[in-house]
Amino acid sequence: xxxxxxxxxxxxxxxxxxxxxxxxxxxxxxxxxxxxxxxxxxxxxxxxxxxxxxxxxxxxxxxxxxxxxxxxxxxxxxxxxxxxxxxxxxxxxxxxxxxxxxxxxxxxxxxxxxxxxxxxxxxxxxxxxxxxxxxxxxxxxxxxxxxxxxxxxxxxxxxxxxxxxxxxxxxxxxxxxxxxxxxxxxxxxxxxxxxxxxxxxxxxxxxxxxxxxxxxxxxxxxxxx
Numbered sequence: 294x295x296x297x298x299x300x301x302x303x304x305x306x307x308x309x310x311x312x313x314x315x316x317x318x319x320x321x322x323x324x325x326x327x328x329x330x331x332x333x334x335x336x337x338x339x340x341x342x343x344x345x346x347x348x349x350x351x352x353x354x355x356x357x358x359x360x361x362x363x364x365x366x367x368x369x370x371x372x373x374x375x376x377x378x379x380x381x382x383x384x385x386x387x388x389x390x391x392x393x394x395x396x397x398x399x400x401x402x403x404x405x406x407x408x409x410x411x412x413x414x415x416x417x418x419x420x421x422x423x424x425x426x427x428x429x430x431x432x433x434x435x436x437x438x439x440x441x442x443x444x445x446x447x448x449x450x451x452x453x454x455x456x457x458x459x460x461x462x463x464x465x466x467x468x469x470x471x472x473x474x475x476x477x478x479x480x481x482x483x484x485x486x487x488x489x490x491x492x493x494x495x496x497x498x499x500x501x502x503x504x505x506x507x508x509x510x511x512x513x514x515x516x517x518x
Contacts, residue, residue, distance in 0.1 A: 337361060338516050339359070339361075340360070340515060340516055342356055342357060342359065342512055342514055344512070344513075347511065348510075349507075351506075353373045355370070356370045359434070365422055366387060366420070366421045366422075367420050370382065370417055371414055371416040371417075372436075374415060378447060378451060379444060385419060386435050386437070387423070389429050390428040397420060398419070403415070429514075429515070430515055432513070435509050436510040436511075437509050439508075440501065440506070443504065449478045452504070453480045455503065456469060456498055457469050460497075466486040467484070467485055467486070467498060469483065469498065482495065
């Protein structure tokens with residue numbers, strides 16, 4: 294009887310879990326708070342424009358298509374270059390459902406410099422960010438102006454002749470000249486009317502109008518879903 298009790302104790306001890314055995318730990322479920330976004334909230338669409346060409350102030354602008362990708366309305370725009378200066382779209386807007394959106398981004402697509410009597414051409418992609426519920430049934434992109442940032446030396450070679458001509462045509466007695474400053478020709482105001490201050494003369498001479506070509510060029514399209 295004692296042997297039987299002893300054997301039972303040995304069996305029970307052998308089957309009992311060891312205190313040193315590691316406990317089984319189940320992986321913890323981690324909940325995320327990322328909301329579900331319905332893909333339909335950010336649709337994609339593309340449309341060809343019925344009237345892709347617009348001309349104003351001697352500049353031809355072409356916008357063949359407009360597209361919507363997510364929250365971005367994109368428009369591929371090309372325009373002829375007046376000269377070899379660094380021309381780019383200066384002011385543009387997207388108009389839809391009474392909203393005028395003037396903030397946009399530009400991405401250079403291609404640039405063909407003027408050469409041998411052939412006008413240059415620059416192409417950009419304009420990008421406007423709109424809310425997912427934007428009604429683009431009757432949308433219009435308006436390019437108000439293009440402008441050139443003068444490069445070093447262009448004030449004398451490109452801009453001074455047309456600025457001086459404008460002063461003569463308007464009867465404004467401002468005289469310009471190119472002066473050698475540390476080996477670099479620099480446009481300077483050498484004479485102003487007695488009733489005009491130097492600051493007033495500089496505001497006239499360095500006005501955006503001499504570096505800007507105004508449109509508008511207007512393109513309407515329908516990106517409704």
